[in-house]
Amino acid sequence: MKADKLDSVVLVIVFICLLGVGAAALVMDPSRQPTRVAYLKPATGGTQNVWMADIDDPAAERQLTFSEYGVFDFDFSADGRWLAFAERSNAGAVTLRLLDLASGGLTDMVDCVALKANCTTPVFSPDGNLLAYQRAESIGGRYGLPRIWLVDMLSVEYDTAALIADNKVVGHSPVWSADSNTVAFYSADVTQPGILVYDFIPRGDDEIQLRFIPSSHGTMGTLAPNGQQLIFPELARRGEQFFSHLRIADLAAKTFAAFTDPQGPVDDVAAQWSPDGETIAFARRYTDDRWTPGHQLYLKNAFADEGPLKPIAYEPRYTTSYFRWNLAGDALVMQRFPLLREGESVDGPALPEIWVHDLESGEGRKIADDAFLPQWAGA
Numbered sequence: 563m564k565a566d567k568l569d570s571v572v573l574v575i576v577f578i579c580l581l582g583v584g585a586a587a588l589v590m591d592p593s594r595q596p597t598r599v600a601y602l603k604p605a606t607g608g609t610q611n612v613w614m615a616d617i618d619d620p621a622a623e624r625q626l627t628f629s630e631y632g633v634f635d636f637d638f639s640a641d642g643r644w645l646a647f648a649e650r651s652n653a654g655a656v657t658l659r660l661l662d663l664a665s666g667g668l669t670d671m672v673d674c675v676a677l678k679a680n681c682t683t684p685v686f687s688p689d690g691n692l693l694a695y696q697r698a699e700s701i702g703g704r705y706g707l708p709r710i711w712l713v714d715m716l717s718v719e720y721d722t723a724a725l726i727a728d729n730k731v732v733g734h735s736p737v738w739s740a741d742s743n744t745v746a747f748y749s750a751d752v753t754q755p756g757i758l759v760y761d762f763i764p765r766g767d768d769e770i771q772l773r774f775i776p777s778s779h780g781t782m783g784t785l786a787p788n789g790q791q792l793i794f795p796e797l798a799r800r801g802e803q804f805f806s807h808l809r810i811a812d813l814a815a816k817t818f819a820a821f822t823d824p825q826g827p828v829d830d831v832a833a834q835w836s837p838d839g840e841t842i843a844f845a846r847r848y849t850d851d852r853w854t855p856g857h858q859l860y861l862k863n864a865f866a867d868e869g870p871l872k873p874i875a876y877e878p879r880y881t882t883s884y885f886r887w888n889l890a891g892d893a894l895v896m897q898r899f900p901l902l903r904e905g906e907s908v909d910g911p912a913l914p915e916i917w918v919h920d921l922e923s924g925e926g927r928k929i930a931d932d933a934f935l936p937q938w939a940g941a
Contacts, residue, residue: 597888599895600626600645601916602633603933612636612647613930614939617918620929626661637693638939639686640889644715646671646684646693656680658695658713660720671713671720672697680705683735684713687742691715694725694736694745707732707750725760726772733758735782739789740837746792748782749774757783757794759813765790766814775811775818781832786864787839790814793864795831798824805829808844821862822846831857832883837891840864843874845883855901856881859894859919875919875926878902888938893920895929895936 600614609632615623629649636647645661657674658681674681678700685694696708710725733747746759757775783794792811797804808821808830822830827850834843845857861872885896900912916930
């Protein structure tokens with residue numbers, strides 16, 4: 563082959579390679595990827611598995627897991643590559659499995675059946691290096707109180723170890739800070755209920771890694787992206803009844819304050835911090851003449867004491883208590899339950915629904931019926 567022909571062939575090959583690389587980069591650009599949400603379904607009358615849908619084409623949903631005994635809960639890695647899920651077994655234990663969404667490969671991440679343990683609530687750290695989960699060991703034919711454990715996602719064998727070596731430190735519902743330095747969870751110790759906040763690298767000048775925040779509500783709050791503040795629900799007694807309000811703990815300043823009025827005519831049951839750290843979305847039901855059958859979603863500035871609340875996805879006949887921000891902070895996916903049915907011709911029981919609400923347009927769209935526990939499905 564002559565030199566000029568050889569050069570031409572090389573140039574063509576290089577051009578084709580560059581074209582392929584460019585096309586792949588274009589396809590893999592997160593901004594061009596479908597915006598997807600995942601959830602468990604069916605909520606009733608069947609075996610729950612993880613499903614995923616593009617919010618622009620929810621009818622084309624697809625099933626991701628095919629568990630014979632059902633999935634308890636799940637989480638996606640931030641890059642969208644991995645799906646970790648807690649799978650029920652015929653032995654009664656719940657085990658942790660890992661699905662590679664690119665290849666379809668399925669791995670027993672932590673064989674909790676062999677360990678005779680219940681392992682649930684997997685939560686990836688934002689950097690993807692660790693996965694937190696709660697694990698209850700079998701004790702004399704029953705399962706004890708759960709503790710928080712970690713999986714090293716960078717190890718070949720997915721090594722696992724307790725977050726805190728002391729087996730008296732029990733807890734559930736782990737959450738991460740955006741920088742992956744902090745994991746917080748609700749302490750299940752009935753003698754001293756509250757929230758424990760663990761820093762892998764201490765943030766303050768006191769070198770304290772584990773901090774305790776008293777709370778009697780029994781549920782976990784939400785960490786600010788920087789890991790320095792925590793908003794959590796707390797019980798307040800008004801008359802002969804108990805209601806919930808929100809408190810904020812500043813871990814750096816070591817201060818506590820009411821985020822919503824404990825004696826106001828409200829019942830605030832859940833909150834989520836926006837990715838930019840500026841806004842809190844929370845579920846509220848008023849107890850005065852603004853009362854609605856279900857909890858509605860509102861937005862509030864995270865650090866401003868005063869200012870009007872912004873209702874979002876407001877629909878009195880629905881109740882909303884489980885919701886999550888997308889990474890861009892311009893939409894929320896939520897689980898809604900219709901407390902009042904429209905029309906008497908509707909047959910069958912009311913079922914939970916998955917909705918996505920776009921903050922810029924103010925519009926919501928239903929993604930799935932008979933489904934629950936929604937979250938954004940990675941990048």
